[in-house]
Amino acid sequence: MVQVRVLGVALDASGQHIILLKPLGEAPSEGRVLPIWIGSQEATSILIAIQGEHAPRPLTHDLMKTLLDTVGATVERIEVTRIEEGTFYGEISLVTPAGSLVLDARPSDSVALAVRTEAPLFVAEDVLDEAGIPAEMVEPHTEDEEALDEFKKFLDDVDPEDFQG
Numbered sequence: 001m002v003q004v005r006v007l008g009v010a011l012d013a014s015g016q017h018i019i020l021l022k023p024l025g026e027a028p029s030e031g032r033v034l035p036i037w038i039g040s041q042e043a044t045s046i047l048i049a050i051q052g053e054h055a056p057r058p059l060t061h062d063l064m065k066t067l068l069d070t071v072g073a074t075v076e077r078i079e080v081t082r083i084e085e086g087t088f089y090g091e092i093s094l095v096t097p098a099g100s101l102v103l104d105a106r107p108s109d110s111v112a113l114a115v116r117t118e119a120p121l122f123v124a125e126d127v128l129d130e131a132g133i134p135a136e137m138v139e140p141h142t143e144d145e146e147a148l149d150e151f152k153k154f155l156d157d158v159d160p161e162d163f164q165g
Helices: 040-050 060-070 107-117 125-131 142-157
Strands: 002-011 017-023 032-038 074-084 087-096 099-105 121-123
Touching: 002 032, 002 040, 002 107, 017 040, 017 107, 017 121, 032 040, 032 107, 032 125, 040 060, 040 107, 060 107, 074 107, 074 125, 087 107, 099 107, 107 121, 121 125
Parallel strands: 074 121
Antiparallel strands: 002 017, 002 121, 017 032, 074 087, 087 099
């Protein structure tokens, strides 16, 4: 397992959201970055947490953290364990009063929870080898910054009712 950090959330050429994970200790533009495609709600949740902001009402990942805190559980670590047919799989390792637990979880939900709990993030080396891309491919470009600014504007104007099912 390789410990990673959240490099950011980006949009691909087709407008899909991507979470970017980068191994700790690697300099910018060096090494690899793991892009994982995620939904817009998860992207919003991750961005809000990274920026240290709060939604007007708790988002799903805020609720997850509150539930864990209420029952005395802590997130020990998050792992992206494998990739099968283009789908990433993750696990949340918890420490609870009743003992340790490992939960199957989508990486997007896992990362959203990790940024709220400051839990360490890990990626299996073979996942990074298979799906990682050269870091220089994700260096910010002017159009990327414009897309990020547009997404931040969306976050400023978003209404919680927009996320009702």
